[in-house]
Amino acid sequence: SQQGEEDPQALSIQEGENATMNCSYKTSINNLQWYRQNSGRGLVHLILIRSNEREKHSGRLRVTLDTSKKSSSLLITASRAADTASYFCATGDDMRFGAGTRLTVKP
Amino acid sequence: NAGVMQNPRHLVRRRGQEARLRCSPMKGHSHVYWYRQLPEEGLKFMVYLQKENIIDESGMPKERFSAEFPKEGPSILRIQQVVRGDSAAYFCASSPSGELFFGEGSRLTVL
Numbered sequence: 001s002q003q004g005e006e007d008p009q010a011l012s013i014q015e016g017e018n019a020t021m022n023c024s025y026k027t028s029i030n031n032l033q034w035y036r037q038n039s040g041r042g043l044v045h046l047i048l049i050r051s052n053e054r055e056k057h058s059g060r061l062r063v064t065l066d067t068s069k070k071s072s073s074l075l076i077t078a079s080r081a082a083d084t085a086s087y088f089c090a091t092g093d094d095m096r097f098g099a100g101t102r103l104t105v106k107p
Numbered sequence: 108n109a110g111v112m113q114n115p116r117h118l119v120r121r122r123g124q125e126a127r128l129r130c131s132p133m134k135g136h137s138h139v140y141w142y143r144q145l146p147e148e149g150l151k152f153m154v155y156l157q158k159e160n161i162i163d164e165s166g167m168p169k170e171r172f173s174a175e176f177p178k179e180g181p182s183i184l185r186i187q188q189v190v191r192g193d194s195a196a197y198f199c200a201s202s203p204s205g206e207l208f209f210g211e212g213s214r215l216t217v218l
Contacts, residue, residue, distance in 0.1 A: 042209030
């Protein structure tokens with residue numbers, strides 16, 4: 001399967017700092033998607049990047065995609081305590097998720 | 108347009124009983140995914156359905172688990188003869204095609 005694998009498993013930062021998390025996958029894709037999950041709730045879609053795109057922005061989120069390395073990164077700038085959540089990636093081809101990155105933003 | 112609705116939100120069953128979890132996708136969405144999540148873990152893919160068809164059930168145990176998405180009505184995830192290891196949160200997501208919209212999950216506890 002294409003399952004996205006996120007790293008690091010956990011990340012703890014201070015409010016105002018930037019947070020970067022990574023996603024790797026195995027074979028060619030049509031698109032890659034990032035989601036957030038707050039404490040056991042349903043996942044919320046954050047951003048979709050297509051295979052022919054290299055970078056995409058949405059508010060404080062910046063996603064990059066390197067198809068040659070089969071990897072993507074999610075950057076959250078100027079983090080807030082409310083960004084504390086788990087973040088997951090999935091390829092649009094099979095919508096399988098990894099274990100996620102647990103982000104803690106300390107006030 | 109209401110979001111993805113899952114019910115029940117919480118379900119308690121004794122070992123050996125059956126659990127039925129329902130998912131009503133968003134209006135106009137014809138794709139439904141089911142996932143299982145254990146505490147502090149990621150979402151494990153179970154099954155992908157389109158109306159009246161199972162597209163991919165490779166993540167679902169071969170025994171005791173079944174899923175359907177009929178022409179009319181919600182998608183159903185059915186677990187027969189539940190065991191303690193079935194205790195988990197079960198999430199449903201629907202999609203028109205592309206991004207997923209998730210429900211709030213059904214939390215199954217098996218006593």
